[in-house]
Amino acid sequence: xxxxxxxxxxxxxxxxxxxxxxxxxxDSGDGMQLTGDRFTAASAVFGNDLSTLPEYPAEIRAPxxxxxxxxxxxxxxxxxxxxxxxxxxxxxxxxxPAALRSELKRLVDGGTVLVNTDAFTERNLEKAGYEVNxxxxxxxxxxxxYEVPMTSLTKEAVAPLGVKPRDAERSKxxxxxxxxxxxxxxxxxxxxxxxxxxFASKPQVAAANRAAFMAGHAFGETAELFDHPYAVRPAVRPxxxxxxxxGNVALAWGLVAAGRQSGLPIFLGSYPITPASDILHELSKxxxxxxxxxxxEDEIAGIGSAIGAAFGGHLAVTTTSGPGVALKGEAMGxxxxxxxxxxxxxxxxxGPSTGxxxxxxxxxxxxAMYGRHGESPLPIVAAHSPAACFDAAIEAxxxxxKYRTPVMLLSDGYLANGSEPWRIPDVSDLPDISVEFxxxxxxxxxxxxxxxxxxxxxxxxxxxxxxxxxTPGLEHRIGGIEKADGTGxxxxxxxxxxxxxxxxxxxxxxxxxxxPPVELTGDTDGAELLVVGWGSTWGAIDGAANRVRxxxxxxxxxxxxxxxxxxxxxxxxxxxxxxxxVPELNLGQLSRLxxxxxxxxxxxxxxxxxxxxxxxxLEAAFLKELGA
Amino acid sequence: xSSTITTPQDWASDQEVRWCPGCGDYSILKAVQLLMPELGGxxxxxxxxxxxxxxxxxxxxxDTYGMHSxxxxxxxxxxxxxxxxxxxxxxxxxxxxxxxxIGGNHLIHALRRNVNLTILLFNNQIYGLTKGQYSPTxxxxxxxxxxxxxxxxHPFNPVSVALGAEASFVARTHDMDRGHMMExxxxxxxxxxxxxxxxxxxxxxxxxxxxxxxxxRSARDDMLIPLVHGEPVRFGADKQKGVTIDGQGRAQIVNVxxxxxxxxxxxxxxRPDPGLAFMLSRxxxxxxxxxxxxxxxxxxxxDYGSQVTAQLEAATERGGPGDLDALLHSRPSxxxxxx
Ligand code: SF4
Numbered sequence: 029x030x031x032x033x034x035x036x037x038x039x040x041x042x043x044x045x046x047x048x049x050x051x052x053x054x055d056s057g058d059g060m061q062l063t064g065d066r067f068t069a070a071s072a073v074f075g076n077d078l079s080t081l082p083e084y085p086a087e088i089r090a091p092x093x094x095x096x097x098x099x100x101x102x103x104x105x106x107x108x109x110x111x112x113x114x115x116x117x118x119x120x121x122x123x124x125p126a127a128l129r130s131e132l133k134r135l136v137d138g139g140t141v142l143v144n145t146d147a148f149t150e151r152n153l154e155k156a157g158y159e160v161n162x163x164x165x166x167x168x169x170x171x172x173x174y175e176v177p178m179t180s181l182t183k184e185a186v187a188p189l190g191v192k193p194r195d196a197e198r199s200k201x202x203x204x205x206x207x208x209x210x211x212x213x214x215x216x217x218x219x220x221x222x223x224x225x226x227f228a229s230k231p232q233v234a235a236a237n238r239a240a241f242m243a244g245h246a247f248g249e250t251a252e253l254f255d256h257p258y259a260v261r262p263a264v265r266p267x268x269x270x271x272x273x274x275g276n277v278a279l280a281w282g283l284v285a286a287g288r289q290s291g292l293p294i295f296l297g298s299y300p301i302t303p304a305s306d307i308l309h310e311l312s313k314x315x316x317x318x319x320x321x322x323x324x325e326d327e328i329a330g331i332g333s334a335i336g337a338a339f340g341g342h343l344a345v346t347t348t349s350g351p352g353v354a355l356k357g358e359a360m361g362x363x364x365x366x367x368x369x370x371x372x373x374x375x376x377x378x379g380p381s382t383g384x385x386x387x388x389x390x391x392x393x394x395x396a397m398y399g400r401h402g403e404s405p406l407p408i409v410a411a412h413s414p415a416a417c418f419d420a421a422i423e424a425x426x427x428x429x430k431y432r433t434p435v436m437l438l439s440d441g442y443l444a445n446g447s448e449p450w451r452i453p454d455v456s457d458l459p460d461i462s463v464e465f466x467x468x469x470x471x472x473x474x475x476x477x478x479x480x481x482x483x484x485x486x487x488x489x490x491x492x493x494x495x496x497x498x499t500p501g502l503e504h505r506i507g508g509i510e511k512a513d514g515t516g517x518x519x520x521x522x523x524x525x526x527x528x529x530x531x532x533x534x535x536x537x538x539x540x541x542x543x544p545p546v547e548l549t550g551d552t553d554g555a556e557l558l559v560v561g562w563g564s565t566w567g568a569i570d571g572a573a574n575r576v577r578x579x580x581x582x583x584x585x586x587x588x589x590x591x592x593x594x595x596x597x598x599x600x601x602x603x604x605x606x607x608x609x610v611p612e613l614n615l616g617q618l619s620r621l622x623x624x625x626x627x628x629x630x631x632x633x634x635x636x637x638x639x640x641x642x643x644x645x646l647e648a649a650f651l652k653e654l655g656a
Numbered sequence: 657x658s659s660t661i662t663t664p665q666d667w668a669s670d671q672e673v674r675w676c677p678g679c680g681d682y683s684i685l686k687a688v689q690l691l692m693p694e695l696g697g698x699x700x701x702x703x704x705x706x707x708x709x710x711x712x713x714x715x716x717x718x719d720t721y722g723m724h725s726x727x728x729x730x731x732x733x734x735x736x737x738x739x740x741x742x743x744x745x746x747x748x749x750x751x752x753x754x755x756x757x758i759g760g761n762h763l764i765h766a767l768r769r770n771v772n773l774t775i776l777l778f779n780n781q782i783y784g785l786t787k788g789q790y791s792p793t794x795x796x797x798x799x800x801x802x803x804x805x806x807x808x809x810h811p812f813n814p815v816s817v818a819l820g821a822e823a824s825f826v827a828r829t830h831d832m833d834r835g836h837m838m839e840x841x842x843x844x845x846x847x848x849x850x851x852x853x854x855x856x857x858x859x860x861x862x863x864x865x866x867x868x869x870x871x872x873r874s875a876r877d878d879m880l881i882p883l884v885h886g887e888p889v890r891f892g893a894d895k896q897k898g899v900t901i902d903g904q905g906r907a908q909i910v911n912v913x914x915x916x917x918x919x920x921x922x923x924x925x926x927r928p929d930p931g932l933a934f935m936l937s938r939x940x941x942x943x944x945x946x947x948x949x950x951x952x953x954x955x956x957x958x959d960y961g962s963q964v965t966a967q968l969e970a971a972t973e974r975g976g977p978g979d980l981d982a983l984l985h986s987r988p989s990x991x992x993x994x995x
Contacts, residue, residue: 073988073989322735328732333736335725341741455981
């Protein structure tokens, strides 16, 4: 790409670049998430491809001005397809010294820094741990710095509106947004419309934000500081209607779609937990879809209520993060034993314990796989990108309903809060996942009476019938005690228990015949290196594999959406590659599953820093694996 | 079952009942099986949900829909079912360990939300299924396998707990009086919202006779204080004793002759404030003092499930039924034309 800092154009018409990575950083109270979000929204509507990475502290209000309180939002926009929020930002917007100090190291050499000089007071410098002002001591010699007194310019701009100075300062993020929007020739319309709508009930705040935004824009245009703005053209992509969507919204919408496609009302039992709560918030809005959301007294009641609703014939869902899954463990075992459909959503975060609540990790794979007592297998589906959470939710619901089983749906903090453009599907193309309730007796007893056996299985899927209360003649009792094969009556018979354990395991294993084979991308034939990934590492792996291929090496990529059971062709793919690597944001959980299942010498590439892999990190790791 | 005329046999399952001979659970089961035909429901529309413990075997013995779930979680599971399916008649069955220890949280939240459930709490003041440890309702000093030197825990009074959670219906009965049990169960079932009935239940294996000094035929007159709506709270063979509220607002047992009939408290189960009912629940600190039985509280309060449904209906009325295509296009979007 053209490096923005090096391109000079005297007539100040925009200079085209093919992509740019911008990082907005400031104090938690500075509104950087909002600023990044708005810049993203304007870029999305403009038609760029994009990917975002919000990063914020776990504290709602960490001490102002400190390194701990820095909140950042990285957005990568491009005129071609991209899959990650980018390795190193080209532009850093630093609203205070702490933001500069914590984020500067990420910037590319020769990158651009915009600082709010008003915030570089002695006190703020001290809080950030600067002994000398970095604006004057040569710290920033390797980058291009634009010093802009954003706070005072904002105050000036909003003064005519009669806004109090303290309130005026709050609009400075809109000044920054206006300036960056000018720099990257973003259309102003979407932001101004959003301000008017969002602050409709507070006209003065709306007016102030509007004025600050316009002032930032005008500052770029009139101040002689900048040589020219840049332009990033819309990306070329398949025709259709697109919207920018985060993983949590896509997942929630996927559940709404699953409700429609199954013809069943949705029941969500959930307890608030970061980073999963947004799914509860989102689904709570859609009452006209017949969706019942229940904020339970705890995680156990979240899944408990969902099990009750599943018994009643609803498409039942519980949403949580790792600590919540741990609490739900016993109830998940009950759902395995009851053989009722249930979707358990785990938006993974850094662990163990409270861990890193706002950061991402993929370390719940073992918990999803094994986190229950006894032999209690359940299917696992994992989304690979924010938008892919939509399809993953429908797929999890499909498997749950068809096989009458709890299904674990894995996402993570990065997918949950990150966003990307999504081509809105045609509703008529969505899969039919409808199921039929039992309505008739299904067995004849020795006396010739028609009876209902709740555990008489479909010979193909091994799923048991789903007879919901209210159906006359099919009254039955289910429970967590082992049941006799067929009748479902309590049974302590050793041989029966073994048969039931095998039946439950076979049922889940058999789903392999009902899921798509894993698709190999890149060098599908004769690759030197096979990369196997799952979940949110998809974008970084894809980017890194492309770079390694650009260096003339042959790399194939298999990305797993189904982690239990594995796709039917995975063993064959592994067998025909000599070198297999598995990048994961954990200490090698998938690689160990692969080793156990396929006796393959899968090498693990791991990272547990609460942030995704960058493509650069994986590129280096792949090259090392190739001995290059 | 298409007709609503049923017999007790229609409600009994073919499963062999497996409680210890002489267990109080048998008489409770009998009372429920006899009552069900009178309530006019059908087995198909009735669901019993239990947790873990001796009493939690209950659903297996009724030919209705049922779930024998996991320890303590029955109120949570039943909440989901009752909220999802307002058409069903959902019962919760469990013991003092199940619903007041491991599941205490779920119980109080089901009560405060006023989920439409009929909750039967079998209180035998002991852990039976795990073979005799003290429970959250056991008296202080109880010597059990886990408390060889006597238990230190102050017990819960289940009726007080339920009233503290502002349950809209709270009653107490005991396993020695089928008629009274059936009456309490009927009232609880007919109540819209969360209804809790505490049943003093004898565990003849691990805590035999825990309630004998108040529930035995010879003791009842003097030791059980029947609460009857609209009537003075009086007891004793000749109704010679009664309950008054003193100047401090405390309930007291008095001789009617000493204070005069007018001074005796007239029971009003429909008081909006649960305070007085709570006072009555404090009359006895354990089942060895005169103990009130009957309906402590029965007030009208919108039940949770119908309010959930009302919100769904209101939303549908406002904007029509949900349209997935419209939802997917509800955020800012842009078109990419064919190249
Ligand atoms: S242990 Fe006690 S409560 Fe349990 S069945 Fe036996 S007598 Fe009844």
